[in-house]
Amino acid sequence: MTVLYHTDGSAPCRAVRMLAKEIGVELELRSLDLFAGDNMKPEFLEINPQHTVPTIVEDDFVLTESRAIMTYLMNKHAPESSLYPQEPRDRAQVEKYLYYDMGVLYKSVLDLFLAPLFGRPCPEDAEERLKSVLVFLEEHVLGDKEYITGENFTIADICIGATLTCLEAFEFGFPDAPRLEKYYTEKIKALPYFDEINGPGIELLKSIKSTEEATPEEEQEGGAADEEAGENTAEADANE
Numbered sequence: 001m002t003v004l005y006h007t008d009g010s011a012p013c014r015a016v017r018m019l020a021k022e023i024g025v026e027l028e029l030r031s032l033d034l035f036a037g038d039n040m041k042p043e044f045l046e047i048n049p050q051h052t053v054p055t056i057v058e059d060d061f062v063l064t065e066s067r068a069i070m071t072y073l074m075n076k077h078a079p080e081s082s083l084y085p086q087e088p089r090d091r092a093q094v095e096k097y098l099y100y101d102m103g104v105l106y107k108s109v110l111d112l113f114l115a116p117l118f119g120r121p122c123p124e125d126a127e128e129r130l131k132s133v134l135v136f137l138e139e140h141v142l143g144d145k146e147y148i149t150g151e152n153f154t155i156a157d158i159c160i161g162a163t164l165t166c167l168e169a170f171e172f173g174f175p176d177a178p179r180l181e182k183y184y185t186e187k188i189k190a191l192p193y194f195d196e197i198n199g200p201g202i203e204l205l206k207s208i209k210s211t212e213e214a215t216p217e218e219e220q221e222g223g224a225a226d227e228e229a230g231e232n233t234a235e236a237d238a239n240e
Ligand SMILES: N[C@@H](CCC(=O)N[C@@H](CS)C(=O)NCC(=O)O)C(=O)O
Pocket: 010, 011, 012, 013, 034, 039, 050, 051, 052, 053, 054, 064, 065, 066, 067, 102, 240
């Protein structure tokens, strides 16, 4: 059994879960609340001193980094699948976009939306940077293709598709990238397991966004309502 430490709000965690669903691997989910500091507790630090999710554990084998987890699960459970092609050049194209997502697309999303939630500074040009990355994806990656690397759905689509959920959650949309938006709607959101895996995380991020944008008066009202309902505030419950 593969144990996955995860949190709903995290796009990399949801990428791993979508991949597992795609290839029929059962995961034992263990949810961590990052805002409550679950990932800094000694029992988790013992497993992953880097305190990040996703993290998988299989007996004494521990693996972090969502893209490494995805390729590991493919190699172990579905080595013949076209999701992660065997032909070296085809595989290289898929890997290129896993790295592109980590180093460029997800990084831009992190800088603009997620870093500020964790009290880290948002670079001044973060919004422009994300817009230009989306136009690059539209024109030079997707182009007229059906999927990220061509005519086949691969783990690069799962990885990038998970990152694109943040554009929906933070209501940024797809400025100047209509084909990318169509791709997200028709190829990613239409996946049969999409809502089950991504719905709660998208809603959570949306609620964080609206709490951040609330006026102090609204926040007070919301806070009182939350207290009455005996619930955590969105921030306290939020996960990156
Ligand atoms: N590159 C890593 C990123 C992992 C990461 O930063 N995860 C965030 C949630 S999206 C996290 O665990 N943050 C908590 C922390 O860094 O302490 C991956 O793709 O797995």
